[in-house]
Amino acid sequence: MAYRVLGRAGPPQPRRARRLLFAFTLSLSCTYLCYSLLCCCDDLGQSRLLGAPRCLRGPSAGGQKLLQKSRPCDLPGPTPSEPSAPSAPAAAAPALRLSGSNHSGSPRLGTKRLPQALIVGVKKGGTRAVLEFIRVHPDVRALGTEPHFFDRNYGRGLDWYRCFLAFVGPREGKVRRGPPRGRALRLGEVPRAQAEGEGIP
Numbered sequence: 397m398a399y400r401v402l403g404r405a406g407p408p409q410p411r412r413a414r415r416l417l418f419a420f421t422l423s424l425s426c427t428y429l430c431y432s433l434l435c436c437c438d439d440l441g442q443s444r445l446l447g448a449p450r451c452l453r454g455p456s457a458g459g460q461k462l463l464q465k466s467r468p469c470d471l472p473g474p475t476p477s478e479p480s481a482p483s484a485p486a487a488a489a490p491a492l493r494l495s496g497s498n499h500s501g502s503p504r505l506g507t508k509r510l511p512q513a514l515i516v517g518v519k520k521g522g523t524r525a526v527l528e529f530i531r532v533h534p535d536v537r538a539l540g541t542e543p544h545f546f547d548r549n550y551g552r553g554l555d556w557y558r559c560f561l562a563f564v565g566p567r568e569g570k571v572r573r574g575p576p577r578g579r580a581l582r583l584g585e586v587p588r589a590q591a592e593g594e595g596i597p
């Protein structure tokens with residue numbers, strides 16, 4: 397009797413465990429399938445159909461270190477191993493004047509425009525909070541990560557930078573959060589350039 401009771405209690409446990417394992421594997425597979433389909437659709441919608449280079453998105457590309465090492469687009473230009481940018485203030489004005497002449501993507505779905513606003517602030521100055529407040533607005537498109545374009549990746553050019561930016565419609569602006577352009581601000585070069593109509597955002 398005792399054997400029968402034990403015998404009946406024993407075998408169902410592995411079976412139940414197998415069922416649970418099977419259900420878990422199945423749900424994991426379904427989740428992965430949905431995720432893959434969604435990502436695929438997103439890529440098709442934003443890059444391939446538009447003929448734009450495929451971009452690595454900041455956080456999903458493995459964080460900022462990877463972001464700085466990787467080339468976000470398949471574009472001609474310096475590779476990550478090449479020496480880094482010339483100093484931003486010296487080269488900023490001529491490069492930024494190109495902003496209107498090099499749009500990629502389809503006007504129907506929006507274009508990748510350079511930022512219309514930059515949030516500048518010292519480290520721990522609360523720039524993330526400012527960004528989060530501003531991006532609540534439905535017409536604002538903002539990067540979630542910092543591309544460090546002006547201080548570390550300037551030599552990679554505007555196309556590299558633009559690749560990280562979202563497609564925006566004609567009415568939408570977008571805000572990028574990044575480190576302060578400390579040297580430029582200390583020397584007063586940015587206000588002077590703006591006053592002289594250099595077009596620095």
Ligand SMILES: Nc1ncnc2c1ncn2[C@@H]1O[C@H](COP(=O)(O)OS(=O)(=O)O)[C@@H](OP(=O)(O)O)[C@H]1O
Nearest residue numbers: 517518519520521522523524525526527542574575
């Ligand atoms: N409104 C307001 N008042 C006071 N303090 C504030 C405010 N908003 C953000 N914070 C604090 O700012 C810190 C984050 O700053 P940043 O977003 O510039 O961070 S970072 O430098 O890019 O890492 C971060 O500080 P720590 O928590 O000490 O890291 C935030 O708590």
